[in-house]
Amino acid sequence: xxxxxxxxxxxxxxxxxxxxxxxxxxxxxxxxxxxxxxxxxxxxxxxxxxxxxxxxxxxxxxxxxxxxxxxxxxxxxxxxxxxxxxxxxxxxxxxxxxxxxxxxxxxxxxxxxxxxxxxxxxxxxxxxxxxxxxxxxxxxxxxxxxxxxxxxxxxxxxxxxxxxxxxxxxxxxxxxxxxxxxxxxxxxxxxxxxxxxxxxxxxxxxxxxxxxxxxxxxxxxxxxxxxxxxxxxxxxxxxxxxxxxxxxxxxxxxxxxxxxxxxxxxxxxxxxxxxxxxxxxxxxxxxxxxxxxxxxxxxx
Amino acid sequence: xxxxxxxxxxxxxxxxxxxxxxxxxxxxxxxxxxxxxxxxxxxxxxxxxxxxxxxxxxxxxxxxxxxxxxxxxxxxxxxxxxxxxxxxxxxxxxxxxxxxxxxxxxxxxxxxxxxxxxxxxxxxxxxxxxxxxxxxxxxxxxxxxxxxxxxxxxxxxxxxxxxxxxxxxxxxxxxxxxxxxxxxxxxxxxxxxxxxxxxxxxxxxxxxxxxxxxxxxxxxxxxxxxxxxxxxxxxxxxxxxxxxxxxxxxxxxxxxxxxxxxxxxxxxxxxxxxxxxxxxxxxxxxxxxxxxxxxxxxxx
Numbered sequence: 278x279x280x281x282x283x284x285x286x287x288x289x290x291x292x293x294x295x296x297x298x299x300x301x302x303x304x305x306x307x308x309x310x311x312x313x314x315x316x317x318x319x320x321x322x323x324x325x326x327x328x329x330x331x332x333x334x335x336x337x338x339x340x341x342x343x344x345x346x347x348x349x350x351x352x353x354x355x356x357x358x359x360x361x362x363x364x365x366x367x368x369x370x371x372x373x374x375x376x377x378x379x380x381x382x383x384x385x386x387x388x389x390x391x392x393x394x395x396x397x398x399x400x401x402x403x404x405x406x407x408x409x410x411x412x413x414x415x416x417x418x419x420x421x422x423x424x425x426x427x428x429x430x431x432x433x434x435x436x437x438x439x440x441x442x443x444x445x446x447x448x449x450x451x452x453x454x455x456x457x458x459x460x461x462x463x464x465x466x467x468x469x470x471x472x473x474x475x476x477x478x479x480x481x482x483x484x485x486x487x488x489x490x491x492x493x494x495x496x497x498x499x500x501x502x503x504x505x506x507x508x509x510x511x512x513x514x515x516x517x518x519x520x521x522x523x524x525x526x527x528x529x530x531x532x533x534x535x536x537x538x539x540x541x542x543x544x545x546x547x548x549x550x551x552x553x554x555x556x557x558x559x560x561x562x563x564x565x566x567x568x569x570x571x572x573x574x575x576x577x
Numbered sequence: 578x579x580x581x582x583x584x585x586x587x588x589x590x591x592x593x594x595x596x597x598x599x600x601x602x603x604x605x606x607x608x609x610x611x612x613x614x615x616x617x618x619x620x621x622x623x624x625x626x627x628x629x630x631x632x633x634x635x636x637x638x639x640x641x642x643x644x645x646x647x648x649x650x651x652x653x654x655x656x657x658x659x660x661x662x663x664x665x666x667x668x669x670x671x672x673x674x675x676x677x678x679x680x681x682x683x684x685x686x687x688x689x690x691x692x693x694x695x696x697x698x699x700x701x702x703x704x705x706x707x708x709x710x711x712x713x714x715x716x717x718x719x720x721x722x723x724x725x726x727x728x729x730x731x732x733x734x735x736x737x738x739x740x741x742x743x744x745x746x747x748x749x750x751x752x753x754x755x756x757x758x759x760x761x762x763x764x765x766x767x768x769x770x771x772x773x774x775x776x777x778x779x780x781x782x783x784x785x786x787x788x789x790x791x792x793x794x795x796x797x798x799x800x801x802x803x804x805x806x807x808x809x810x811x812x813x814x815x816x817x818x819x820x821x822x823x824x825x826x827x828x829x830x831x832x833x834x835x836x837x838x839x840x841x842x843x844x845x846x847x848x849x850x851x852x853x854x855x856x857x858x859x860x861x862x863x864x865x866x867x868x869x870x871x872x873x874x875x876x877x
Contacts, residue, residue, distance in 0.1 A: 290653050318591065319615075345652075352641045377673060
């Protein structure tokens with residue numbers, strides 16, 4: 278499973294029961310948290326998400342609506358006697374803020390918190406099954422986008438070829454490991470002849486908050502799904518630019534430029550109660566668009 | 578109206594849809610906010626409380642469950658173009674934390690934020706109709722209690738005496754101002770003879786988080802209502818002491834020692850789903866006790 282669960286889809290001012298930015302990326306049994314607005318720990322409970330499975334937290338930038346829920350989440354991990362290491366990737370000033378908060382509360386965490394300062398070059402997480410890359414987007418303050426990529430999936434045994442070459446079951450493990458097979462007759466059969474390509478690895482890009490900037494698309498060319506902020510509808514393009522935000526149409530253009538399959542839009546301004554228009558406008562530019570509705574999981 | 582509206586009644590770990598500590602004290606048209614756990618701004622919206630009427634915020638101590646909602650609330654005030662001054666009374670380390678957060682976000686607030694460092698001696702707020710005093714309670718880190726006192730209310734005209742002394746209506750304003758009256762015959766009638774005492778001023782004391790400590794009762798003798806934390810039921814007195822918290826029975830004893838009329842209990846540990854037992858146990862010691870239920874306003 279590779280999916281994105283929305284915990285908060287609103288811009289800075291929480292209204293209409295919409296929360297500030299936070300989302301969970303599920304990669305099989307691992308959860309990644311991207312941004313952590315105020316109330317994220319309550320949203321995790323609300324949607325019954327197992328917070329103990331989160332080992333990596335990514336904070337795009339230090340506007341409060343993207344990280345004010347982080348100190349509370351970390352504290353709660355402490356109270357729940359978490360033992361596993363926790364990795365935080367965020368602009369460096371956050372480390373000082375957290376340290377001051379821990380110091381003021383005389384907090385001793387029962388687990389190790391690894392703070393990784395952004396900016397960082399290229400790949401910031403490298404795991405067996407996925408990697409995370411960070412890239413700059415353009416906002417009023419330093420802000421980062423993230424690209425989560427599955428690694429190449431193993432090739433699958435081709436049953437037809439197994440029959441054709443009369444390969445015994447005992448050799449299957451070797452084939453799965455990518456090895457060539459030597460038959461009883463001493464003939465070498467290349468692994469590629471016995472297998473089919475694995476599933477295409479998928480990828481998910483996250484861009485919020487950001488001004489409309491065509492060159493960011495180069496960082497996630499051909500990503501399966503991209504989340505791009507749409508703080509405003511298209512008629513407020515000027516206001517969006519002034520505030521270093523984007524519109525519906527602009528998000529659609531970025532998804533198109535990056536040649537993505539799917540687009541997820543969010544970070545809606547608190548001036549809008551209804552969101553229908555966001556979907557309509559974005560779809561005019563990029564048909565395969567979905568609204569980032571809280572509590573919903575979108576498959577990458 | 579002098580009342581207390583509960584926004585959060587839970588201890589540090591938010592569970593069972595209970596929130597970390599925050600409460601609004603309403604004094605006629607003024608609102609005071611005491612503590613500001615994560616999600617307070619959402620709770621203010623939830624219970625339709627006019628946040629623009631809050632001019633004073635009191636933070637008892639720097640455990641996160643008592644202030645992690647403050648940066649978000651201040652930010653939202655900025656986004657909502659608040660202009661009125663805002664006064665914060667809190668341990669001094671909070672000022673540094675807030676300043677770092679503002680700096681990291683390049684935040685320029687459109688209003689003046691006055692930070693008043695605790696500890697402070699005695700009266701910390703002196704307004705026309707009320708005052709707020711702070712006093713030390715005992716917790717793992719420096720922690721303060723608050724006592725909010727109405728000022729003496731003006732004496733009321735005694736209708737019987739008005740008739741008896743044949744006082745004309747035109748003199749009523751003078752009487753209300755506390756002046757004596759000189760009759761046409763040149764006789765001086767003392768104001769006290771024509772008036773009855775005004776309503777007894779009420780007062781509300783707030784004590785959380787705190788170890789059971791009998792001497793804190795001296796700071797709010799005869800207060801109308803006291804809020805005292807009851808993190809644990811009485812069987813966990815030892816654990817309460819170890820963690821610098823109190824039990825039901827202990828809260829009841831404090832209310833009794835201080836000769837209060839009413840007791841409000843809260844800051845319930847996340848280990849308890851149901852709260853009934855808190856009320857039963859506390860009432861055994863102090864009958865006029867109420868559970869601090871979220872969203873409910875308790876008249877002082």
